[in-house]
Amino acid sequence: MATIRDVARLAGVGIGTVSRVLSENGSVSQKTLTKVNDAMAALNFTPNSSARALSSKKYNTIGIWGTETSGELDRKTLIKIEHELEPFNIKIIVTDGDKKSTKNNTHNSPQTTHRKSIENIFKSGCDGLIIWGSDISALEIIQIENEYPNIVLLNNKVDLLPDKSFTFDHYQAGYFAAKNLIDNGHTKIACITGWLDVDDGNLRQQGFLDALKDNNIDIPNTLIFEGNYTFRKGYEGALHLLNQKTPFTAIFCGNDQSAMAAISALTKKGFNVPNDISIMGYDDMNIASYTLPPLSTIQMPFQKMAISATRRLLNLCYNLDLEVNYDFPIKLINRESVRNLKD
Amino acid sequence: MATIRDVARLAGVGIGTVSRVLSENGSVSQKTLTKVNDAMAALNFTPNSSARALSSKKYNTIGIWGTETSGELDRKTLIKIEHELEPFNIKIIVTDGDKKSTKNNTHNSPQTTHRKSIENIFKSGCDGLIIWGSDISALEIIQIENEYPNIVLLNNKVDLLPDKSFTFDHYQAGYFAAKNLIDNGHTKIACITGWLDVDDGNLRQQGFLDALKDNNIDIPNTLIFEGNYTFRKGYEGALHLLNQKTPFTAIFCGNDQSAMAAISALTKKGFNVPNDISIMGYDDMNIASYTLPPLSTIQMPFQKMAISATRRLLNLCYNLDLEVNYDFPIKLINRESVRNLKD
DNA sequence: TTTATAATTGGAACCGGTTCCATTATTTAC
């Protein structure tokens, strides 16, 4: 592997000059520029990233941290983020917040463990971090941000860090979903929630409940099933709700997965969706148009949000000035799983 | 940030000694060991990864390269891989083989682009690479392996590199799937294939066809629909097959997504699955138990395979001797989407 | 006790970039 010294020798210039050509700042005459570029090409030179990182104190790497419950961060989104980083030659490392073997964490609370695991990522070498999901407390985030300001929150909101928070209005989304059912004439509405100890799940639930309240609709506790976004809980939830013998005509589900599983359970028990019971999902997964019936759900531009979060992080880390957006409008997708009772 | 020189000064030893403590090789007396460890703790010392990488020429990083069509590499698998790397303090960077903006690639074939993109990953700093998916030719892989031997193939097989290839027996899997339909009395069988220009898709198709042939079952061209693993193509494929007016009682689908979409299309057209038409999937996605009806499919231990591939790569990169497995038995999962015509 | 051998130890040199400053070449102003 050729080094800048090799390039300098071949081009007949000093190493400082080569470095100046590389970093594209500092002044270099047209003549030397050509000489140096030719030499680089001849030697098939690529700057050594470790050496660069060592002397410049920039890793040209950002991290993504998330936990099991962070939700859907699929490959598509990852790739979107990567494409955002690519023009700047930034790499992306992923890490799991749930890893167990962090040394001697026996006497640490999950809180400290989260913080430690994040600190470790920074120490192991990255310029900034996307903290994905809301499975980490605002306090912890503030503490982390204090020491490592180059962070950005994806699908989480901390009031003290509005310019680093990227999230949807989950409250409004929950409200919309409920409103949609109500507008279709439903008044006996059940729900299968997501995690409620996590902000976004909680907010959407609150929006849902408030929409009912604002329309003078009462929801008995028997019609609220606490789920966790999985297929399994969606399935169990639907069966559980049926067993309550409290009549209902619709279920609002915390995400599309629970919704699909609920449809499955209901159908198996002889109920027709949407004729007997309507189902409202949340997420608009790819698959949602291909369920039986196709799922009415809430769509959120997750990838757009990820892109904006990434840009903000780039601005923070590398003093850039990329355009960043904080508003990610949600959309009601009406397919066929909600019946209009007013017909 | 404290450096080893700070640690050495505080502990009253030389920097070589501190380095020896860090790397845990070379001999250090118990007494100095304690002194150095205390000093490290007091200074909250973490070795600088760039400096380490520069002098040791190890990045302690491995990459994962894949393309759009590489298939399912979900977060769960990524995390499994990460857990494998964690004890050795290795990081993982992900990259997309489909990225467009690689400089001046205008006159390059996709082939060279793939190779270039992989070379770039190595140059940008990683010790080894998991090449995921078979969307890259054997020739290219051989060329790459020649220059960068630290690679491992996930879900791909190159005959010249048996010890670096990790894949399922897709041929056998396709054969199994067809056999299952035949054993259930089906003789008029259609299929919605995956990508056929990719090895694994091609192999499973071949296995499928051979099973039919071995049982003297003929499949007309009208009952073969070339798909691409997407929901959309699955849906279109089912409609297309119905339009052919060639009667059939079962469809073998290239993956679960096409299968689900096919079920959706058939149901919409008034056919009952499995009573009118049976559906066989391939993958056993999480969701497969919750479709209507639950999907009969082929299960492959993808995560186990990923773990073995990762271990092999670790062995290659860091001279380790972790246990590696090359046999990943597939499994037929019988749910409810295939009807037994012999009843 | 002396000598041979092995275990420890310190630190210079190095990895390949970036930065900064002193020096030289080139313009511009008058």
Added chain:
DNA sequence: GTAAATAATGGAACCGGTTCCAATTATAAA
């Protein structure tokens, strides 16, 4: 044409580790 200002250039010093060798100390053998 000369002085002053500006542009271009070379290279030492540095970033924070690892490695290797020479020097020192401890241990074993005689």
